[in-house]
Amino acid sequence: MSMNQPVVVIGMDPHKRSVTIEVMTGDETVIGHARFTTDTDGYQQMLGFARQWPHHTWAVEGCEGIGRHVTQRLLADHEPVVDVPAKLSARMRMFATGQGRKTDDTDAHSIALVGVRIAGLHPVVSNAQLEVLRLLVTDAVASARNTSPRSANCTSFCWNSSPVARRRTCPQPKPDDCSPP
Template identity: 70%
Template sequence: MDPHKRSATIEVMACDETVVGGGRFDTDRAGYAAMRKYASQWASRVWAIEGCQGIGRHIANRLLADGEQVVDVPPKLSARARVFATGQGRKTDATDAHSIALVGTRMAGLRPVVNDEQLALLRILVDRRRSLGEDHTRMVSQLHQLLLELIPGGAKKSLSAAQAKALLATVRPRDTVGKARRRVAAELIGDLERVYRRSKEADKELKELVASTGTTLMDLHGIGPSGAARLLVEVSDITRFPDRAHFASWNGTAPIDASSGEQVRHRLSRAGNRQINRVLQRLNGWGLLWMAGV
């Protein structure tokens, strides 16, 4: 299946890679029911869906709830299969569905998608916490710009809402534009206070939920509730990685060989799961400081 928000294109492939069916279905109730009815003619079936941790998650969850077997096809694998099958990289829904079917048929060890309510809840909460953090960063940036225009030299880089409020209280512009700047800055400070409260509540909820899983990730220096939750939801079942080298390649921490001739050197990878990479880099940085006694 090549999934989208409002539609899904499927191709039905037998074990010998013979295409025996396919079609495009809407993802509303009627379209989903029609797709299930169409697929019911093949009693022994497994759904191979691209991006079950992303765009394909919504329809994978519905199929799981209906007792279907689902495996996750990584987009990189289906992209390679498309190039090999067609000789070029042009994308259509039909060619995408065909390449996904090829991967699902040929590849052993694709990760089965399971309906883990605890991980699903963790994902919702950690995504919300990340969104709050992004909102905070954006608002602080806007507030700094306004304060720079209201106060010569602006404010210090590390600025709390309370400090910004105290600074703003010293400013009394008389012109219309200055008054508008001050009003918008005051609104941003109010928004920052609300985001801070929600972030604090989200951290508390995440901490309790992560602790209930029995993991000891938060015992590591540099791993907080958000980092631990992100590791749990993205990694899911660690046994899907044959060894630590595969795990390092997946999260982008494995160095890439860039040797030439007698010169042996490596460079940082920009590939892999960047969210996990960010968490692990933060862990590594704190670990170095801790070992140094900082």
């Protein structure tokens, strides 16, 4: 990345038929603000607006809830998205504004602040990526049952590298499965 094009965070407050976004730099300078509909035309306008900043990350509140429909479209367009928990943005709104009044503008601002200030927000992956990971883990588990050292290490790798897949498909590894090759 070049120094003249810094990474920006685009905070999004999603609703069923519209989204409010705020674009913020790493030093918390607001450099853009807009509201778009979530129909095809509005979504395309939003993407065009966001692409003014080539190095951006979307911070979306409720990626698995009210923001799911927009998040999945962003992921399909290969846009980087992080999930901002609603409780975290509500706390940020209280601290940033001094009061808890909710408006779409203050919500988008709070979400962008969380995206800039908080390290370790969970990146959102598409359902297709999760399906590929599930298939890899399922194959690795089946291979591990053959008790070859290579397949056992593959199970160990899958177990240690993906908490999402581990919760869904991986059995607990046996102590002898995790030995190095």
